[in-house]
Amino acid sequence: MASIEFVRVTKSFDKQEVIKDLDLKIEDGKFTVLVGPSGCGKTTLLRMIAGLDPQTSGSVLINGKDVSRIAPGQRGVAMVFQNYAIYPTMSVRENIEFGLKNNKVGKAERTELVESISRAVGLYDYLDRKPSTLSGGQRQRVALARAMVKKPSVFLMDEPLSNLDAKLRVQMRIELIELHKKLGTTFVYVTHDQVEAMSMADTIVLMNKGVIQQEAPPDRMYRQPSNCFTAQFIGVPPMNIAELGANGVKYGFRPESANLSAEPGDELFSLRGRIATREMLGSETIYQVRSGSGAFMIKCREDLFAVDQEAYVGVPADKLNFFGPDERRIEARDSSYRDYLEALRGQRHG
Amino acid sequence: MDKKRLGELFRPYLMIAPAMAGICLFVLYPIIFLGYLSLYDYNLMNKAKSKFIGFENFAEIFSRGDFYKSLSNTVIYTAGVVVLTLLLSLVIAVWLSKKSKFNVFVQAGIFTPHVVSIVSIALVWLWMMEPNLGFLNYVLKALGLPPSQWLQSSESALMSVILVSVWQGIGYYVLIIVAALQSISPSIYEAAALDNASKLKVFWKITLPMISPQLFFILVIMTIGSFKVFDTVKVMTGGGPNNATNTLVYYIFENRTTNIGYASATGVVLMMIIALLTFVYFRLLSRRVHYQ
Ligand SMILES: Nc1ncnc2c1ncn2[C@@H]1O[C@H](COP(=O)(O)OP(=O)(O)O)[C@@H](O)[C@H]1O
Ligand SMILES: [Mg+2]
Numbered sequence: 001m002a003s004i005e006f007v008r009v010t011k012s013f014d015k016q017e018v019i020k021d022l023d024l025k026i027e028d029g030k031f032t033v034l035v036g037p038s039g040c041g042k043t044t045l046l047r048m049i050a051g052l053d054p055q056t057s058g059s060v061l062i063n064g065k066d067v068s069r070i071a072p073g074q075r076g077v078a079m080v081f082q083n084y085a086i087y088p089t090m091s092v093r094e095n096i097e098f099g100l101k102n103n104k105v106g107k108a109e110r111t112e113l114v115e116s117i118s119r120a121v122g123l124y125d126y127l128d129r130k131p132s133t134l135s136g137g138q139r140q141r142v143a144l145a146r147a148m149v150k151k152p153s154v155f156l157m158d159e160p161l162s163n164l165d166a167k168l169r170v171q172m173r174i175e176l177i178e179l180h181k182k183l184g185t186t187f188v189y190v191t192h193d194q195v196e197a198m199s200m201a202d203t204i205v206l207m208n209k210g211v212i213q214q215e216a217p218p219d220r221m222y223r224q225p226s227n228c229f230t231a232q233f234i235g236v237p238p239m240n241i242a243e244l245g246a247n248g249v250k251y252g253f254r255p256e257s258a259n260l261s262a263e264p265g266d267e268l269f270s271l272r273g274r275i276a277t278r279e280m281l282g283s284e285t286i287y288q289v290r291s292g293s294g295a296f297m298i299k300c301r302e303d304l305f306a307v308d309q310e311a312y313v314g315v316p317a318d319k320l321n322f323f324g325p326d327e328r329r330i331e332a333r334d335s336s337y338r339d340y341l342e343a344l345r346g347q348r349h350g
Numbered sequence: 351m352d353k354k355r356l357g358e359l360f361r362p363y364l365m366i367a368p369a370m371a372g373i374c375l376f377v378l379y380p381i382i383f384l385g386y387l388s389l390y391d392y393n394l395m396n397k398a399k400s401k402f403i404g405f406e407n408f409a410e411i412f413s414r415g416d417f418y419k420s421l422s423n424t425v426i427y428t429a430g431v432v433v434l435t436l437l438l439s440l441v442i443a444v445w446l447s448k449k450s451k452f453n454v455f456v457q458a459g460i461f462t463p464h465v466v467s468i469v470s471i472a473l474v475w476l477w478m479m480e481p482n483l484g485f486l487n488y489v490l491k492a493l494g495l496p497p498s499q500w501l502q503s504s505e506s507a508l509m510s511v512i513l514v515s516v517w518q519g520i521g522y523y524v525l526i527i528v529a530a531l532q533s534i535s536p537s538i539y540e541a542a543a544l545d546n547a548s549k550l551k552v553f554w555k556i557t558l559p560m561i562s563p564q565l566f567f568i569l570v571i572m573t574i575g576s577f578k579v580f581d582t583v584k585v586m587t588g589g590g591p592n593n594a595t596n597t598l599v600y601y602i603f604e605n606r607t608t609n610i611g612y613a614s615a616t617g618v619v620l621m622m623i624i625a626l627l628t629f630v631y632f633r634l635l636s637r638r639v640h641y642q
Contacts, residue, residue, distance in 0.1 A: 052540050073546025085537035088557035089640040098546035098555070150545075 002076065002153035002186055003028040004049055009058035011044055018044055021058070021212040023326045028063075029101050031180045031187045036094075036241035037196035037233070038218040042190040043082075045207075046156050050079050050187060063155065073102070077312035078147035079156040082163070084139050086131045092118070092142055093127040099150045117149045130227065137168050145348055148179075155180075173199055194234050198222070226337040228327040237286060238299040239321070246343055257319035260287060260311050262304075264296065267314035268341065270348045271296075290311055293347070317341060387614035393612055407615035417616070419593050420601040423508060426598060427575035430512040435572060436565065439520050443527035445558075457528065457625075461521035468518060472585035475514045478500065501587055502596035503616070511582050511595050523568050530564040531557070562639045568632055577624050 004026040008215050011019040018039045026032045034042045047053040048060055051072035059066045067075050078099075087095050091115055100110045118124045122142040131139055133330070140160060149157060160176075161169045177200055180187050191197055198218045206213045206221065206229075213233075214226040225231035230240040231252055241252035243286060264270055273291030285303040289296050296313060303312055322330040323338045330337055359362035388407055389518070393399040395403060396620045413415050442460065446453045478485040487497040542552050558565075580599040583589060589596035589604065596604075600622050605613035 050540075050541065050544060063428050071546075072540075072543045077544065079541070081541065083535070083537060085541040087538060087541070089562075098547065099541075102546040102548070102551065126450050146541075146545075206372070264539065309451060 004154065005061040005064070006045075006048075007059050009048065009060060011048060011053070011054045017210070021032075022210070022212065024205065024212060024215070026186065026188060026205075029178070029184055030202040031189065031200060032200070032203045032205060033197040033201035034190045034207060035207050036192065036213075037192055038192055039149065040207045041210040042192075042207060043158055044210075046079070046158055046188060046190050048158055049075075049154065050077050051075055054288045056082050068217045072250055073342045075154075076152055077154040077156055078150050080140075080143045080147050080151035080158065080160045082159045082273070084163075086139055086142050086144040088131055091128050091130055091182050092123055092134070093140055095131065096145050096149050097244065098107075098143065101312045103150070113149050119146070135165055136165075137172070140164060140172065144179075150181075153185055155183075155189075157189045159191055159336075162191070162193075162321050162347065168187065170213075170291075176200060192251065195236070198234065202235075206233060207287065207298070208233075222254075224329065225321065228323050229319065231323070237299070240294075240296040240325070242294045244322070244340060244343055245311065245347075246340075248299060248328070249340055250323045250327075250342055252321045253315045253319050254283075255286065256298045257315055258298045260289070260298050260305065261314065262299050264312045264348075265314035268317040269313075269315040269320060271313045273311060273313060275305050275307050275311055276338055278305065287311075312350075354407055356548075372388055383384050384614050384621075387611055388618045390611045392614075402608070403611070407612050408602050408619070410467055410612060411615055411619060416593060416596070417601065420589075420596040420598050423595060424577055424579070424597045427515075427579060427595075428573055429482070430568065431515050431576045431579075432572045434516045435520055435523055436554070436568060438516065439523040439568075441525055441564075442520070443524045443531060444553075446524065447528050447531040449532070457521075457524065460524055461484040463518045463520075464522045466518075468581045471518050472514060472582050475510075475517075478559065479510055500597075502591065504592045507591060507594045509586055511579075511586060514586070515576070515579065515582055519572070523572075524570060526564055527561060530561040534560050558616060559640050566631075566639045569635075570628055573627055574624050577627075578622065 004024075005034050006022050006024040009019060010017060022045075024045075027111045032343060034044055034045060044053065048055050049062070051067065051070065054068060056265065059068055061067065062075060062077070087098065092100065096117065097110055104114070114127070115124065118127055121144055123138065123145060126138060127136060131142060143160070152266050157176075163173050163340060164172060173196065174254050176187075176189075183332075189200065192273070197206075198221075201218055203215065204221050205215050205338050206219055208229055214221060214230045216226075218222075221230065221234055225234065225239065227308045228241055228250065231241060236255060238253050239252045239254055240258075241250050251269075258266060259267065264272070271289075271291050271293065273289040274294070275287050275292045276295065277288040279286040280303055283301075286298065287305060289298055291313075298313060320341070324330050328341065368462045389402060389404060390399045391406070417452045446457050480499065481499050481502055483489055484500070486500065490497050498506050501507050538556060538560075539552065542556055547555070577596050578599050580603065582593050583597055584603070587595040589600050598616065601614045602613045602620070605616065
């Protein structure tokens, strides 16, 4: 059990600052997902927790204790690498056992631990195999077992599922959620896939270019994005955002918040447009509606429209989001919020 | 139709025919001829006087003291060169495996002797090892150490030849091992760091097994090469003093004119020894070598 804290952490590679003055608190026992586009510094952040690439300045605290001078092997963390980093010359058993041996765990206890863990992850029959004879999914489990067997207080995972096929990825996602429930330890999970983040996280930490954009549980991240970047990173398709045409303010709404109809509805926001594309996905259909003020993606339960047909997009007032000229969210309690709502009402059918 | 089939049947053989002709002419024929010669009391001047004597040459080999002397010299030389080169090149390679400008420079320096002809190297060392005026004894004296007779004493001559061979070959093997070390994924070392492994443990349990295919390759190549040593001996000592540095190939060379049949038989024995050694290596070490 451990909480993790970054205090004014800066990390540079060859004089180039990748992360600057970052503050972050990761709660004890939570499943925290670091998500963001490639190259935004997620791996760098994770490696600072592990101590593999220590911070340039600032401090990293595990359980309130500054670990800057503590070696990776003694921080009580275990890591699952993106490429698994399994020792290729050791058998599965030796791979899992290696950390225990280094920590001077007795032989009897070791054997018992290895066997119970390997049974838990379904590797029991493969203990004496070499990693090269295992499938991708099995290697993934070796990496996982190797981390679990040490009973770490923090689990670090760097895109552990990205090398698996789609079906196995969904299955492993569920297994990891269950594993977290069972162990109750702190999980820090890195991914660039927002679906993975949404489905697994207790808390999502969204990053871009080394800066934390928002730190929130998945539902809040989705419903109340704190800026345009978050709004457009989370969700498929992302939030529709367009210029309001006053003070550089933008408005936005989720594709599924809009109603599409042949006749103008009575929602606050209404807009006439033409269906440009139609993607039929089975349970839902995604339309792209083109109008004078831009193109909008609309997600519908029913498949009522055809390409080139005219339609009205309507969004109720409580589903609208506004972002200021600095791209930050304008909260409903803000005094200007009403004005922007009215401005949008004035543009009906535009 | 049938013609086309026939063509397809023969085409692969046709394609490898030039290479096979080369192998037959330059590998198989000499070996067979070697075996043929070894069974004769061969007269180089007058072919008609040559006589088939069966395995008499071999019987003679195993009854002569000078054969055993050169065999034991060869074994000592091989063991010395292989062990020293492997250990030294491993140590140097581990030291040089971090990529930096300085290391690349040092590596190039160590590699240079490999580019120079062994004859030149042997001559330079011959000069340096001269007991009275040579550089090595000068250094030893300057350091207050007793000087050595180097190549002039039967006690130190073989050791001196080993020294030169190791010095000449080491750069090449360092190069191979450095490449092997650099191909190990850094994340494996990071995983080991997280597994709380000590430096020594990382070396024994991760680095060494990971480069074992290359080490095995070096072991086999060097054993075969060292068993066939000739040039250093020829230039530096001529097998002396008192046969102290006479090796198998030099022994064959000495007998080439006086008794070609006997020399050929020795060649066959050498071939057998090398084949046997290689076979033993593969059997004994194959379990310890980790091909991935
Ligand atoms: N060892 C390194 N040397 C130099 N630059 C690095 C190194 N590691 C990462 N970077 C840079 O730091 C930035 C963040 O990288 P990373 O943390 O790996 O991103 P990601 O979010 O995709 O995991 C990238 O711009 C990358 O080029
Ligand atoms: Mg990464």
